[in-house]
Amino acid sequence: AQSVTQLDSQVPVFEEAPVELRCNYSSSVSVYLFWYVQYPNQGLQLLLKYLSGSTLVKGINGFEAEFNKSQTSFHLRKPSVHISDTAEYFCAVSEQNYGQNFVFGPGTRLSVLP
Amino acid sequence: EAQVTQNPRYLITVTGKKLTVTCSQNMNHEYMSWYRQDPGLGLRQIYYSMNVEVTDKGDVPEGYKVSRKEKRNFPLILESPSPNQTSLYFCASSHRGRGTEAFFGQGTRLTVV
Numbered sequence: 001a002q003s004v005t006q007l008d009s010q011v012p013v014f015e016e017a018p019v020e021l022r023c024n025y026s027s028s029v030s031v032y033l034f035w036y037v038q039y040p041n042q043g044l045q046l047l048l049k050y051l052s053g054s055t056l057v058k059g060i061n062g063f064e065a066e067f068n069k070s071q072t073s074f075h076l077r078k079p080s081v082h083i084s085d086t087a088e089y090f091c092a093v094s095e096q097n098y099g100q101n102f103v104f105g106p107g108t109r110l111s112v113l114p
Numbered sequence: 115e116a117q118v119t120q121n122p123r124y125l126i127t128v129t130g131k132k133l134t135v136t137c138s139q140n141m142n143h144e145y146m147s148w149y150r151q152d153p154g155l156g157l158r159q160i161y162y163s164m165n166v167e168v169t170d171k172g173d174v175p176e177g178y179k180v181s182r183k184e185k186r187n188f189p190l191i192l193e194s195p196s197p198n199q200t201s202l203y204f205c206a207s208s209h210r211g212r213g214t215e216a217f218f219g220q221g222t223r224l225t226v227v
Binding site: 004032034036051101107 | 118145147149154155156157158159162164172204206208210212213214215216218219220221
């Protein structure tokens, strides 16, 4: 079984400041890692994913994440946030051998302040 | 446009009155699933389907039913809703295969009084 922890339930940050949203996971098998974003009153959409290869993954809207196997982490970063980045962010994992079933973290609400 | 469509978007119902939330995708995806989203808990999987006529329980299946008679549709049925099923529900679909992205519907906000 897998579990995903997002240590910060809420992160307020000023516009143009950098941000890091933390994600740690636990799994007895190898997993793929994902970050999804949920804008207000919308469904989730994929920001980025790590399957294999380079541990630094770049996604949409200037976000990137780094996979750290020894620390079982997959933190999301953006060097300069915009008001439009205000949303809820979910880290998720899926088993490499099984594929489609996701286990999601509880989410981090990012609020970008003017 | 590729999309997952859920209906209705909002629903208020009374305890015990059967309801169905529909989900349809136009991407010819084999895999479909239902999640519920509750504050502080993230998304939890209710049921999933690997293909037509193949369904299985997720992490929180109690009180729900599903069916997959056609590839594009995956309705969620609450035979006798209870207040603890008040939640935000999402349908998702994806191609089979390792590491594939899931596409989500807009969500259905259900209130059971």
